Amino acid sequence: xxxxxxxxxxxxxxxxxxxxxxxxxxxxxxxxxxxxxxxxxxxxxxxxxxxxxxxxxxxxxxxxxxxxxxxxxxxxxxxxxxxxxxxxxxxxxxxxxxxxxxxxxxxxxxxxxxxxxxxxxxxxxxxxxxxxxxxxxxxxxxxxxxxxxxxxxxxxxxxxxxxxxxxxxxxxxxxxxxxxxxxxxxxxxxxxxxxxxxxxxxxxxxxxxxxxxxxxxxxxxxxxxxxxxxxxxxxxxxxxxxxxxxxxxxxxxxxxxxxxxxxxxxxxxxxxxxxxxxxxxxxxxxxxxxxxxxxxxx
Amino acid sequence: xxxxxxxxxxxxxxxxxxxxxxxxxxxxxxxxxxxxxxxxxxxxxxxxxxxxxxxxxxxxxxxxxxxxxxxxxxxxxxxxxxxxxxxxxxxxxxxxxxxxxxxxxxxxxxxxxxxxxxxxxxxxxxxxxxxxxxxxxxxxxxxxxxxxxxxxxxxxxxxxxxxxxxxxxxxxxxxxxxxxxxxxxxxxxxxxxxxxxxxxxxxxxxxxxxxxxxxxxxxxxxxxxxxxxxxxxxxxxxxxxxxxxxxxxxxxxxxxxxxxxxxxxxxxxxx
Numbered sequence: 001x002x003x004x005x006x007x008x009x010x011x012x013x014x015x016x017x018x019x020x021x022x023x024x025x026x027x028x029x030x031x032x033x034x035x036x037x038x039x040x041x042x043x044x045x046x047x048x049x050x051x052x053x054x055x056x057x058x059x060x061x062x063x064x065x066x067x068x069x070x071x072x073x074x075x076x077x078x079x080x081x082x083x084x085x086x087x088x089x090x091x092x093x094x095x096x097x098x099x100x101x102x103x104x105x106x107x108x109x110x111x112x113x114x115x116x117x118x119x120x121x122x123x124x125x126x127x128x129x130x131x132x133x134x135x136x137x138x139x140x141x142x143x144x145x146x147x148x149x150x151x152x153x154x155x156x157x158x159x160x161x162x163x164x165x166x167x168x169x170x171x172x173x174x175x176x177x178x179x180x181x182x183x184x185x186x187x188x189x190x191x192x193x194x195x196x197x198x199x200x201x202x203x204x205x206x207x208x209x210x211x212x213x214x215x216x217x218x219x220x221x222x223x224x225x226x227x228x229x230x231x232x233x234x235x236x237x238x239x240x241x242x243x244x245x246x247x248x249x250x251x252x253x254x255x256x257x258x259x260x261x262x263x264x265x266x267x268x269x270x271x272x273x274x275x276x277x278x279x280x281x282x283x284x285x286x287x288x289x290x291x292x293x294x295x296x297x298x
Numbered sequence: 299x300x301x302x303x304x305x306x307x308x309x310x311x312x313x314x315x316x317x318x319x320x321x322x323x324x325x326x327x328x329x330x331x332x333x334x335x336x337x338x339x340x341x342x343x344x345x346x347x348x349x350x351x352x353x354x355x356x357x358x359x360x361x362x363x364x365x366x367x368x369x370x371x372x373x374x375x376x377x378x379x380x381x382x383x384x385x386x387x388x389x390x391x392x393x394x395x396x397x398x399x400x401x402x403x404x405x406x407x408x409x410x411x412x413x414x415x416x417x418x419x420x421x422x423x424x425x426x427x428x429x430x431x432x433x434x435x436x437x438x439x440x441x442x443x444x445x446x447x448x449x450x451x452x453x454x455x456x457x458x459x460x461x462x463x464x465x466x467x468x469x470x471x472x473x474x475x476x477x478x479x480x481x482x483x484x485x486x487x488x489x490x491x492x493x494x495x496x497x498x499x500x501x502x503x504x505x506x507x508x509x510x511x512x513x514x515x516x517x518x519x520x521x522x523x524x525x526x527x528x529x530x531x532x533x534x535x536x537x538x539x540x541x542x543x544x545x546x547x548x549x550x551x552x553x554x555x556x557x558x559x560x561x562x563x564x565x566x567x568x569x
Contacts, residue, residue, distance in 0.1 A: 193386075194390055196377070197356055208407075
């Protein structure tokens with residue numbers, strides 16, 4: 001390596017993201033968003049002016065205009081109420097609380113399962129089928145049971161939303177458990193040899209080698225889990241009869257869809273935004289935690 | 299520090315290692331003793347068990363038969379007592395740790411306090427000439443630099459024995475020769491015993507005080523060549539006639555590996 005290249009290496013600051021790159025990325029997001037909105041409106045225009053009815057009739061009910069949807073956010077959904085946007089904002093905070101608690105709970109449980117399983121092939125063989133089976137049961141079938149079982153046991157402050165958090169955790173733990181296990185197993189065998197030469201205990205190997213090796217895997221699971229926890233929270237609200245969250249709002253606006261479709265659309269957009277916020281938070285946490293060669297970040 | 303130093307740092311007696319899968323005899327009847335401060339290279343074609351032999355000394359592989367004694371203890375006790383440092387073909391650095399923290403890893407496991415660790419890491423960085431790269435992450439370093447970090451890590455807790463498994467095998471020729479020089483000067487400074495696995499004849503001759511030539515399947519010692527090149531050795535050592543003679547001797551031993559060599563013949567060749 002030349003002197004200049006060595007000096008350049010020495011100069012290089014880790015994780016320095018130039019402002020220009022950040023701007024480019026933001027621009028890409030905006031352009032894609034604009035393109036998607038454009039395509040939606042274009043499709044709508046072509047189908048309605050041509051009178052095509054396949055695959056479905058395009059009208060103000062099936063595909064309300066984007067601006068109608070956005071406008072609905074500034075309108076009260078019912079007389080003498082704040083704007084729909086304000087209401088949805090508060091509802092999304094409620095759902096986000098359920099999802100965040102569920103996400104945290106699921107992540108901790110999933111991580112713990114991964115740590116237990118990596119130490120015993122027998123346990124892995126025995127338990128993995130059930131862990132997989134747990135996810136093949138539709139969440140809608142489980143949710144009412146969880147509400148009935150969990151809710152009565154919860155203290156007053158957790159009543160209602162606590163059981164929804166448990167449902168969100170049910171969706172969250174699985175990807176975290178599976179990926180934690182894989183990540184812990186991904187430790188370089190030569191690094192494991194190295195730790196043996198230090199006569200390192202299991203515990204030391206776990207914390208100094210296996211857990212750091214697993215981080216890229218864990219974080220890619222957390223990204224999946226972050227959005228899953230929001231879905232879990234929304235679905236969990238349905239059988240709980242909770243009206244304070246987005247799930248309640250979706251159930252409600254569903255009934256009025258033929259009259260005011262824009263309200264359900266607006267609610268869906270807010271729900272998607274909550275999911276995106278969750279995702280972005282996890283990505284930011286990953287950036288802060290995982291110090292790894294760029295090509296090794298899963 | 300040690301009041302009664304054992305005569306040999308490593309004693310290998312009648313060692314045989316077979317791997318049950320495929321019924322492969324990797325090593326057969328190996329007898330080898332290493333004196334304190336020796337630099338011994340194990341050389342042989344791939345599959346001759348030289349890496350296995352190193353791993354048996356390090357208690358990473360259990361012998362099927364025979365005994366291995368390190369610093370007067372069993373290999374297991376020696377490993378538990380952290381009697382040796384090891385360097386692999388790849389640096390095996392932890393990506394998530396800086397250079398400093400990689401070198402400090404064994405010191406952390408030994409329970410050294412922070413200040414002591416920092417002092418030692420600084421010394422080691424100086425030794426391997428990486429001062430200024432303390433806060434870099436491994437992926438920001440070249441292969442040669444990474445291997446130097448790995449050597450610093452192996453030497454950080456001053457083990458009496460250093461095991462090196464083809465440490466420069468993955469590097470380009472120029473980097474390799476420079477690191478050979480650096481390793482020699484480190485060894486001359488520290489006086490530790492080194493077991494060095496390689497398949498480069500010139501590297502083995504240049505570095506070692508003794509070269510153990512091994513034959514493949516089953517891995518046996520085909521002969522041992524004493525390297526009487528004077529110390530300190532430098533770039534010019536590689537140009538001395540004696541260097542070429544020794545290289546030829548090792549090459550002859552390697553060439554005869556496949557054929558059935560009687561012990562007397564091997565001994566004659568080693569003369």
